[in-house]
Every structure is written in structure tokens, then in C-alpha cells.
Amino acid sequence: MFGKSRLGGFLAGASGLFLLLPLVAVIPFSFTAKRFLSMPDGEYSLRHYVAIFDPDTWLASIGTSTLVALLSSVIATALAAAFGIGIWLRRPASGRFLIGLVLLPIIVPPVTSAVALYFLLAQIGLLDTVPGLVLSHVVMIVPFAVIAILGALSRLDRNLELAARNLGASQMQSIIMVILPNIRFGLFAAWFVSLVMSWEESSVTLFVSGVNVITLPKRIWDNLRLDLDPAVAAISVIMILATTLVILLRKSET
């Protein structure tokens, strides 16, 4: 179709390179011996990696981000599972509308969501608190969890549920003993996607936290703007490696 797909091959290669080059290009910056962000001048150092282990700054932020990501991903997965199963069981006439409503946070531009959540959290006094941040993240990541779970449910045989009910299980029993075990991979996928989405959420996070609660993206942001700390490069390298490792592990599992 595209001239024996030579153009396709070239563009695929170019896109791949374009997408990956920056991720690799960060690496040398992280080994600079200087105090400011620059290419190493023949002198390499691990000092910026050591700096990450400062319990008052980087380590604290990693802890905050992890806590927020764990809490919000578990909540989002539970909400999404209940919602998905509800839609699957009842197949309401308004199903498309309800799904559309739950997917709203994907449609609304992130910066608009950020402003809207800022106003709400300011109103209820949760601005710049961990609960406020967790709530914001749950709203932002629930759509992704719902998509993963609806996908898993669409592959589930409806007769399974009917069989369970036919054998005397209550609605609750059939959900817990039949439906949930059969979408466990979907549940895991939903949780994983939520975790990653929450971990990397920056647009809303930068708005609704920052003084008392400092997540990792927020600290990176501040460091980049204020003093160009090469620790940003070091933490980037670590996060890129961690992400790659997790994807590889997941790939080898499936």
C-alpha cells in the first residue's frame, strides 16, 4: 500500500527513534559531576543519584507519590469494578450515557479538570492535602480502570452468571464467586493502569498540591524551574528504567 511499505518502515523507525531518543539522552546528564544541569565534561559522578536518597526531599516525595498512587489506584479499581459489573449485569438502556459520564475526565482537558478540582478542594478545605490529592487522582484515573474492566467483562460468557444464579447463588455470591474470579486479569490490568496513571499524573497534581504535600512530579517541576538540579535527570533515568522494567516483566508474564 505504501510502496511495499518502505515509507511505513522508514516512518516507523523514525517514530521509534524519535520516541526513544530523548529517554536515552537523559542518561548522560544524570552522571554530570557539576552542580547544575549539564553534559558531563569528561568527569562522571554518581552524586546526583546519592542525592535522591535524601529523606527530606526526594525520598519523601517518592513516598508521597507511592502512597497516593496506591490509595487512589485501589479505590479507582474498586469503583470501576462495581460500575463495570453493574453495567454488565443490568445492561441499562442508558448504559452508553452512563459510560460516557464516567469517561468524562478523559474528555475534559486536563488543565480544565485541574482548575475545577482546585476550586472544589479549596471550597471544602482539602487543597494541598493527601486526601484531596487522592480524590483528584481517583477522578482522573477511574475512566482508565473502567475501560480495562469493561473490556474484560465483554469477553465474559453471560451464561456463567446465569448458571451460578441457577445453581442457587445470590446476586452477591455470583459476583464474588463467579464474576470477579473470571475477570481477575482485567482487575489487575485496571489496577496497574490506575497505578501508573496516578504515579505519573502531573497536570492536576501541580495545581492542587505543592506546599505541604509534594509529590514526585511536583518536586521535579520545582527543581527544574528553580535551580536546574541534575537530580532531576537522575530521577528521570530511574523512573524510565523502572517503567521499562515493569513493562518487560508484565510482557514476560503474559
Place this chain on the structure above:
Amino acid sequence: MSARPLALSSRIPARVAHAGLLWPSLGVILAFMVAPIAIMLTYSFLVPGAYGGVEWTFSTAAYEQILFERDFLDDSLTFTPDYLIIVARSLLQATVATLLCLVISVPTAYYIATRPDRVKNIWLFLITIPYWVNLLIRTIALLFVLRDDGPINSALIDVGVIGQPLALSYNGFAISLGLIYSFLPFMVLPLYSAFERFDFRLLEAAYDLYASRRVAFFRIVLPVMRPGLIAGSLLVFIPSVGSYLAPDILGGGKTLMIGNLIGTQFQAARNWPFGAALSMILLTITLIVLFWLARRAAQQQMN
């Protein structure tokens, strides 16, 4: 339905149980997405407080401010295009980014989808790594590439093509590149899955009916893939038009987009109503584009 006699055995009526499953999520969305947007809409018609926040006085000043400048002395309004230019620039940047992503992604996704499974998985892996890496870190990473001492400039200087580093960062070009870089996977992946589902016998049928490659591509491939193309375009356009990170980091804060303008209202400028009004405008633009594209997709299904 046949489930009716069975439902009698459970203590909670099925209707109530199902509603109980749906409501937590709907409640979260209503309370933390719909309600905040309503608050935002309300705030956009108020006046800013002296130290941030709002004062409860109805005013359309926030919206007027986008088009006019109010004179301090006589309160008269004069038209100023400054903010309008920022809105237009955001639309332009997002449109260019979306179109370029489309042009790059169609052949790329086609190529990947037509590889053997093993090769395909490697390609998908390469495309998905950036998809998973934090957007902020990716944007910073791109900055490292474009910097004066980054690999592109170093390589070009080493080879002797240029003497001075090219100004690749902190300009409009860098923002465009940043948007494409940020959201390209959002275009490639839906197009890839559209090509995966594409029935290539349709192409054979077109050739069989005397279509040239070009005609077959425009009259068969693109129309059949339209839902994928529209999904990809939305996934790139929506985050692009309100993008905050790319203009700030790669544009060096000099070339503003609407996202940055909104951000400023909550930092230095401390003008909540204006920020709310700008957000409403951004949301409206997004919804217009969304419904326009969705209708085009639906029309496709009708005719």
C-alpha cells in the same frame, strides 16, 4: 425475564443491587468532576478577590477581559488581541500537532500492523515505553535532546555542519515537537488497532475492481478506518490544546498557550474568575471539536 424467579432467592432486589454497583462511580464523577465544573462556571461570572479567591458579585468582566482591556481611569473598553492570539495559537499548535501525528502515524501503524507477530510485539513495546513514562519526565527528556549541549547540536557541530548550536529549544518549534512527542503514542496505538481489525480483503476487492493504490487508500482504507482516525485525533487534540507542560518547559515560558495562561491565574496573577472563564472557553472548544468529530463519525455510519 428468566432471571425473575431466581432473583426472589436473593434478599436484595436485583434492581437495587445493580444501582448500588453503579452509583459509587457515578457519585464520584458527579461530585468531583461535574460539580467542580459547575463551580468553575459560577466563579467565571464573579469578580476576583483582593488576595486570590472570589467575591460574590455577578460580573462578565472575566469574559470581557479576553477581548478587551479595561482602562483604569475611565473604565472604557479597548479591544486587545493579546489573549485571543494565545487562544488562536493554542488551537493552531494543537491542530498542527494532530495533523502531523496523523501523517506520521498512518504509515507507521500500517507498517507495524502488517509485521509478523514477533516483530510487531517489539515495535509495540518500543511505542508503549514512552506511553507509560511520566509526561513531565518525557518533556524534560526532549528538552535535553534539543538543548544547545544536547546530542543533536553536539553531533551536528562534531560533524562540522554547523559552527554554533541551532536554537532548537525555547521556541514555537520546540513546543510543536513537544506536543507531537507527548501525544504521538495516543495516535499510533488506536490506528494500529484499527489496522489490526482492518480486513485487507477489502483492499484486494478494491484492486480487483480496478482501483489504483491511491484511490483504494483514499476511498476504502481511510473511510473504513475513520473511527480509529477520529479517536486518535481526539486523543491528541484534547490534551494538546490545553497543554501546560510542553509550552512551559520547551517554550521556556516565552510562547504561552491557553493552558499556561490559565495556570498563571492561580499563581502570579491570582485572578480566579479569569482562570475559570479561560477554562470554560477551553472546555467549550474541546466539546465543539469532540461533537463535530463524533458527528462526522456518526454520519459515516448513516450514509
Place this chain on the structure above:
Amino acid sequence: MQRAIKHPDPRPRAESNIVPMAGSDPVRHPNSVAAEVRNLRKTYNAGTPHAHEALKDVDLSIRANEFFTLLGPSGCGKTTLLRILGGFEMLTSGTCRIFGEDVSRLPPEARPVNTVFQQYALFPHMTVRRNIAFGLEMLGKPRAEVESTVERMLDLVHMTDYADRRPDTMSGGQRQRVALARALAPQPKLLLLDEPLSALDLKLRQKMRLELKSLQRETGITFIFVTHDQEEALAMSDRVAVISNGHLQQVGTPEDIYEQPQSRFVADFIGESNLIEAKVAGVTGGEASLDIEGFGKVHAPVAERVEDGQKVWLSIRPERLVLGSGDGQERAKVTDRTYLGNAVEYHLHVGEHALTARSPRGGLRGRQDFAPGDVVSVGFEPGSIKVLLS
């Protein structure tokens, strides 16, 4: 009823302005050759460890106006052959001609050939009318002609009422008709049909067989039909080519193929056959004496040279076995009797051999009915034994 038709020029053009070519109308040249392949080979992944020879040295000639069927089990190469004729696959070596013109290197859009695809491949975003018009538009026909041809095609396949529907709202049979109309609209010299009936249920399939056959007669277009269903092949075709494992096994009329199989594969694949190993025990004239172990001697004509003691295979159709009793020749034991409605099938053991006999309703034509455990005599109708060397 035959209709004079025109055909697009098979030569490639830069744009879609292929014009009808005069003087090669198959209707006026009933004895011309529609398609011809010589020494055709197709190897997939040639030169790699995964190399697969799909077609091995195939020679085949298809006459104009013929309903010609390529028959064989799945994976035998029949679809590959069809795709080579259509231009969807490039042949590895050999030649492929359509109405005398070498099309071996031509792409599909430059061939005067149209195809009905297996799952129809109807364009999902176009109505029935737009689907049928597509080929005509690509040929750059004037609008009026496109419209009138589309109407004619809709009428031909009885789909006028569905003209503005989309393919995904229609049943399998309706889609099938649209696919036919779409492929016939540009008035191809050759219509290729790739298992077009396989997606339909039995009743509809039988109905479409008749429709296809009459459509072929009506249009006078040469049909090349691919199927793995031998019943379909026998019912519809003027001639059948049986393909197995990339080799052309036998080409002939349905009667030829069924009555005169030339190999064990054909005998077994077309209908049912008792295949019995035997030894040649002398040849006189064109007739051989054949020794079946545990049964005795039988006689059958042989076409090829055979030598005494040579091992051969005998093929006998189940309906041509005659069972009897009371003649003192009872050597076969009935092991099973199956009632089939229009016939009764007996499974027999004769020495080491297992045979199947089928009798049109037990007891009819003076034949007796038997039960499992009966010992019966087995006879062969005259001319029913085919001697197969391979």
C-alpha cells in the same frame, strides 16, 4: 439466454480509463481458451527454512463460457491458484494467460477479472448501490452508464429493494448476491469465486447453487469456482479440476471425475469409495485379472501397462456393490447396517478388508435387506471396478 458483453482491456493504464476491448467476446468464440496456466509454481517464503510449495508445476486450460471448479481439501493450493489468476499473488515461475494475454506480472486492477471473495469483502461504509458502482466508477464509465448497469445488476440478483442498505444490515445470502452483482457489474471476462457459499447454511447454499449456475448461463461469463465441497463441485460445474497437495490430480466433467477416477486420492475425495489392495495376476487384451487377498480373483479393464505381480488399488463405489445370499458364494460378514433414509448402508468384512455397500432402500430392485451378523455374497456391477496405479 446469453447476453453479448464487453470487456475491459487487460492492459495496465496509468489511470482508470480502461476501455472495452473489441473482438475477444467469449460468447462469439465458444471454443477459445479463457484462462491458461503453464508450468505454474508458487513457493511461499522461497529460500527460507519456512519455504512452502503451494503449487507444483500445474498445467491447466479453462475454456470460455465454462463453469469451471477447482476442488480440493483445504490447504491443497486451489485458493492460491485462484489468487494467482486474480493477481493477488505473484507466481514463482511459469505463465498465466487470460484470453491469450500473458498476465503473469499484471496487478489485479489491470486484469479483466473480477472476484467474489470468501467473506464477500463488501465495503462496509458504502451502500449496496455504491458497492456495485465502485468497479464501474474505477473504470471511468460515464455516470448514466454506471447507473443503468447498477440497476441491471440489482435486478439480476434480485436486490433492487435493498439498493440503499448497507452490507452489515443484511443476511449472508443477500450479501452473497451483492458480492456477485459487484463482481459482475464491470462485465469481467472471467469471474473468480472463492468458496462463496461456505458462509451460508445448507438450504440457502443449495438454492444459491442453482442461482449461480443460471447466472453463469445467463451472462455467458467464464466462472472459476473454488470449493472444498465435492457435492457442490459436481452439482454446478461443467468441468472440475481436483487438486491435492499442490498437484493437479485430474481434470474432467463431473461424470468423468466420479466414474473414472485416476488416482486413489480422487476416488476417495469425490464421493465415497472402497479402496482395496490387489495384485495383478495376468493381463489379456485390455483386461487384467486381479487377485484380492482373502476374496479371490476379479477382472477389470486397465488403461496403462501393468506387470504380473504388480500391486495396484481397486476402487469400487459403495452403490455398485451387489450383495446377495443363497448362491453359495457367501464370504462377507455384515458388521453394521445404517439406515440413511434414501438408502441403506452395510459395513462388511471380507477377510482383512472392510467394505461399504449402499443399496437404494433395502430390498428395492429385488435386493434383499440384511442384518448385522448375516453372511452374504459380494458381487460387482459390470464396469464398476477401477484399477488405480497411484
